[in-house]
Amino acid sequence: VTQPGIDEQLAYLRKGMAEIIREEELRERLAGGRKLRVKAGFDPTAPDLHLGHTVLLRKLKHFQDLGHTVIFLIGDFTALIGDPSGRNVTRPPMTREQIEANAETYKAQVFKILDRERTEVRFNSEWLGKMKFIEDVIPLCSRYTVARLLEREDFAKRFREGQPISVHELLYPLAQAYDSVALQADVEMGGTDQKFNLLVGREIQRDYGQPPQIVATMPLLEGLDGVQKMSKSLGNYIGITEPPEVMYRKVMQISDELMYRYYELLTDLSLAEIAQLKTQMHPMQAKKDLARRIVADFHSPEAAERAAEEFRRVVQEKEVPEGIPAVPLPNGARSAGVVRMDKLLPQIGLADSVSDATRKIKAGAVEVNGVRHRDLGLKLEGTAGQLLIQVGKKWRRVTW
């Protein structure tokens, strides 16, 4: 296998990244030709990953694609003590067995993306558990000032507002930073919300005589609504253990705009390939392809095929009431192959006004050819001379 040039490697890695500190250092290390150690930390709580989590995992995989080693670090350090202040009774300490069991569940999930051969699974209690107050903790804590830790956004806010910050909370970023020392990390990755902690690692490594790690952050993935970040509690997620049909259908519901974002963050396609796809493939088809890719990633290509079939059968070709009024596409509703749905709906009696139509579209109350449609514009390319539009119990067949 011939390695691509440094510029190509960099472009591949940089795709979708929110920030990289510093790119020139990463370039230098890539040029060194050594296998890099790429660290990312994960909670030891029972994992139930959704696509939001896979953004980071996929980027780790990209490092593996280039031959580097990923360190999948399970932060069992804090889990072993629970909430030491005793104030949060809902966070009791976890047992070694629970943590091990969760680690197995993690592996079952993350190795759908990561390469098992190029992954080190580690637990930070391995070294933090050996640290002693006098010999280890005090020297570590002497490397960083209180004021700088209090610059972290959440600390700063709580400090300003007089909300208590316990002293042990200051120790967590330092412990996480020390993980990088123990692991001799070349790169540490995390979400944008982790940037501060990752940067502490950079400085602490320098203090311990190691070259500072490169810090790379990934953006938080928007959920199915395209607005808020994907999360279990908001219900706007696709879980990676959900059945193929459910995953497929959920992907088909997202907006076109979000679809291209998902292409960037949830597939290995390059930016050039995504740009090409934008101009050369109908959004409906692109969305189906994305849904198929995602199902294939977490189940199999066969399962993806079956899910697509099922989608066609149940959703797209669902029972359509008889006697739907057919209306011609009003003059001027189409412009450069795009129909403005917000203007169309009131014209064909499916909304009271443009603003009412806009509201209904945004709320996901409008289906076109069996698929929820959340964009104001709709490309006619690829639609077979008719749009079957449903808003609540009302149907219209628009033809041209």
Place this chain on the structure above:
Amino acid sequence: VTQPGIDEQLAYLRKGMAEIIREEELRERLAGGRKLRVKAGFDPTAPDLHLGHTVLLRKLKHFQDLGHTVIFLIGDFTALIGDPSGRNVTRPPMTREQIEANAETYKAQVFKILDRERTEVRFNSEWLGKMKFIEDVIPLCSRYTVARLLEREDFAKRFREGQPISVHELLYPLAQAYDSVALQADVEMGGTDQKFNLLVGREIQRDYGQPPQIVATMPLLEGLDGVQKMSKSLGNYIGITEPPEVMYRKVMQISDELMYRYYELLTDLSLAEIAQLKTQMHPMQAKKDLARRIVADFHSPEAAERAAEEFRRVVQEKEVPEGIPAVPLPNGARSAGVVRMDKLLPQIGLADSVSDATRKIKAGAVEVNGVRHRDLGLKLEGTAGQLLIQVGKKWRRVTW
């Protein structure tokens, strides 16, 4: 031996204390009849104690006088690591041997005041050295907030002024507080400058399920100048290993006001006894008695006797020039047995004005009967009908 009543015990302990938190709790524990554990912490650096240090030691002795146990805690915890930030190269870590040697030097000095039988000498590395990051340090640090530690005067000032405070500095008060837990201290004593740290101990003990220690602070002793605190670097000290003659002479140089303060903080006399002495003994005699007591404390009664003898011979009966002009005590210079020295000196040609006389007295340039005199007033009682006054090279013999 019959124990005095609680009120008497309290009065004995309270004498000279700057503050006690809380007196009612101390009263309660004294009433409990149990031997109390009275903790005080000391630096492990080479000790060279002066009278300023003995203020605290003497108060500890008072607890021993009532049957309680004193814990002489040597804080070797920090000494073992030096300055962990590496910024202060003048503070390298100490070896176990150095610390042990210093402890021996300490014992040789402090057992001149403390009762060896009722003293536990401990090192805090004994328990702090066993503390582990996860199991011990994190839980300890979870008990206290950053904001409250930053209320400590020196931290608050540095934080306000943007001076760096390393995270490990926040751990020291918590470690000291944990010492009280490990030792199950009933009382912790220290200088007024230690009040904040002692109070942290109170709260941490409560968190660890122990009754909170009583905190008692002793004032800082003024040095020989009566103004600044006694310190080696200011030169206004009496070291407890200085020769008897030196100690004696230094005591004889202090002002009358300071002498009574020294009686309070450096002897076991009760406030009632000191009040009596003030009214019934000439200050010169009281000062000689004080000097004799102090020398006896740190050397022996015999050494004190010899020092007094030597003082008389060399200082008080020193060669007086012949032909000193004798002048009668001016009319009205005496009032109720007291002579105003600042008014007298210009009248007998030893100063240009009252303010010049005041300045000379304050500066220690005036000797009366062979002893430096720093008060504006001088009691005539006990002086044998004459004052031999020397200012620089000028002498006067004032008679009445």
